[in-house]
Amino acid sequence: MISIKNLTVNYNNKQEMNTLEKVNLTVQKGEIVAVIGASGCGKSTLLKVIGGIIADYQGVIEIDGILLNTKENLIGYIPQGYGLLPWKTVMENCLLPLKIRNIGLKTNKKPMIIRRGADEKTKALVKGLLNELEIGNLSKRYPATLSGGQRQRVALVRALSFSPQILLMDEPFSALDAIMRDEAAEIFLKVWKQNRCSTIIVTHSIDEAVYIGKRIVVMGNSPGRIKKIIENPLYGDENYKERDNYKEVCHLIKEEIREVEQR
Amino acid sequence: MKKNGWMFFLQGFLLFNVLWFFASIFVQSSALPSPLEVYANFPKVFEAGIAMHFLVSFKRLMAGIIISLVLGTIIGLIMGESQKTDKILNPLVYFTYPIPKLALLPVIMILFGLGDSSKVTLIVLITIFPVIVAVKDGVKNIDKELYNILQSLGANKMQKLTQITLPAITAEILTSVKISIGTALSVLFFAENYGTKYGLGYYIQDSWMRMDYISMFGGICILATLGFVLFAALDKTAAHFNRSN
Numbered sequence: 001m002i003s004i005k006n007l008t009v010n011y012n013n014k015q016e017m018n019t020l021e022k023v024n025l026t027v028q029k030g031e032i033v034a035v036i037g038a039s040g041c042g043k044s045t046l047l048k049v050i051g052g053i054i055a056d057y058q059g060v061i062e063i064d065g066i067l068l069n070t071k072e073n074l075i076g077y078i079p080q081g082y083g084l085l086p087w088k089t090v091m092e093n094c095l096l097p098l099k100i101r102n103i104g105l106k107t108n109k110k111p112m113i114i115r116r117g118a119d120e121k122t123k124a125l126v127k128g129l130l131n132e133l134e135i136g137n138l139s140k141r142y143p144a145t146l147s148g149g150q151r152q153r154v155a156l157v158r159a160l161s162f163s164p165q166i167l168l169m170d171e172p173f174s175a176l177d178a179i180m181r182d183e184a185a186e187i188f189l190k191v192w193k194q195n196r197c198s199t200i201i202v203t204h205s206i207d208e209a210v211y212i213g214k215r216i217v218v219m220g221n222s223p224g225r226i227k228k229i230i231e232n233p234l235y236g237d238e239n240y241k242e243r244d245n246y247k248e249v250c251h252l253i254k255e256e257i258r259e260v261e262q263r
Numbered sequence: 264m265k266k267n268g269w270m271f272f273l274q275g276f277l278l279f280n281v282l283w284f285f286a287s288i289f290v291q292s293s294a295l296p297s298p299l300e301v302y303a304n305f306p307k308v309f310e311a312g313i314a315m316h317f318l319v320s321f322k323r324l325m326a327g328i329i330i331s332l333v334l335g336t337i338i339g340l341i342m343g344e345s346q347k348t349d350k351i352l353n354p355l356v357y358f359t360y361p362i363p364k365l366a367l368l369p370v371i372m373i374l375f376g377l378g379d380s381s382k383v384t385l386i387v388l389i390t391i392f393p394v395i396v397a398v399k400d401g402v403k404n405i406d407k408e409l410y411n412i413l414q415s416l417g418a419n420k421m422q423k424l425t426q427i428t429l430p431a432i433t434a435e436i437l438t439s440v441k442i443s444i445g446t447a448l449s450v451l452f453f454a455e456n457y458g459t460k461y462g463l464g465y466y467i468q469d470s471w472m473r474m475d476y477i478s479m480f481g482g483i484c485i486l487a488t489l490g491f492v493l494f495a496a497l498d499k500t501a502a503h504f505n506r507s508n
Contacts, residue, residue, distance in 0.1 A: 069417075168415075
């Protein structure tokens with residue numbers, strides 16, 4: 001569970017980021033919250049604060065009841081460009097979180113001398129995830145040789161490889177073309193359902209928000225704050241586009257965003 | 264090196280030898296023997312113990328390069344990470360980079376003596392600046408998003424250094440050393456002029472003094488080979504680290 005109380009981030013000219021004011025949000029375990037809003041409303045800033053990347057904030061953030069601490073919490077974060085390390089293979093990239101957190105590594109009697117790799121069980125687990133996302137055959141490839149969709153899947157496997165408590169995704173599907181975007185969102189939901197961690201997904205696509213988000217948070221800008229939280233009536237409905245209220249829901253969100261932009 | 268890389272090398276090697284061959288015919292001087300004579304003389308050159316001279320030169324060169332890599336990387340990392348240090352050190356690097364280090368030879372000889380340390384110091388002075396600049400610029404060009412990933416995973420500074428910073432700049436560091444290899448070898452050749460009876464530089468100049476031009480060219484060929492092999496090795500290693508980009 002993610003619980004955010006009175007989160008305020010002031011403008012800091014050293015880092016290019018947008019401000020946030022008194023953001024209050026709770027994301028339950030097993031819930032996906034889609035955050036949507038005009039560009040510059042601080043959506044990415046919000047994710048970076050929860051991800052422990054921006055440490056300069058006021059307010060309280062708790063993950064499963066513990067104050068946010070990246071060394072204690074297990075946070076899966078997928079940035080906009082996916083952030084794959086170009087010099088590591090797909091497999092090595094996916095094992096990175098485990099390596100950093102010392103999870104599932106071979107025991108080593110001479111630390112510092114021999115680099116420890118992942119143990120067989122962990123490798124099999126990651127391989128299984130890769131296979132599930134239909135990229136198992138790419139495990140030895142480098143990110144530069146992959147397509148956008150494949151990279152997005154690798155980033156997803158990396159973020160899920162260490163069974164995180166929470167998952168933060170910053171416009172994960174925006175770099176993909178329309179057809180692949182739908183497929184990617186579908187596949188995402190499929191693997192997400194296996195561990196159902198509290199998830200916040202930032203998006204600028206209303207359609208995506210309606211498909212993925214159990215609740216949809218509309219943010220307003222300068223300063224960034226939550227304008228409205230909409231319970232999504234179409235959540236979990238695979239044929240959501242064919243429902244009568246689909247247009248209505250989209251229209252409602254659009255109106256909320258437009259109102260913000262007109263101010 | 265790829266197959267066409269070898270072809271490329273072979274082409275250059277053959278063309279160079281053809282030019283050399285015709286130049287030797289044209290000049291008609293004992294100072295420019297034909298390549299055939301030089302290659303035929305190789306067994307004699309090896310009998311005279313060129314392997315030993317090679318090893319001594321190689322050792323000096325490697326010592327200089329390794330010191331440059333370690334020191335240059337540390338200085339570059341500090342400059343890349345801390346803006347304050349960069350502000351202080353950058354003008355100094357900028358100012359001292361173009362100074363011809365060879366002109367400092369007398370000073371270095373007085374400070375470090377006639378032995379290996381003054382020779383290695385000269386090589387370090389030549390090769391360290393490109394390393395510093397490559398590391399400093401390389402660090403600044405690393406995608407911040409990569410650090411964000413590690414930050415959210417709770418990585419410590421050491422993990423950020425070993426998982427991101429160093430692998431991200433390795434290719435640039437190696438390329439910078441590769442470019443300065445030629446200069447480093449020229450300086451070594453010059454530095455082996457004094458206070459030593461070993462090294463390819465000594466061997467070449469000794470043969471020159473004895474007017475044994477054929478052996479002198481043998482030494483030059485070995486020195487050139489050393490330069491070429493190092494260049495190719497660094498090139499290949501840099502490409503390995505760079506395959507991602």
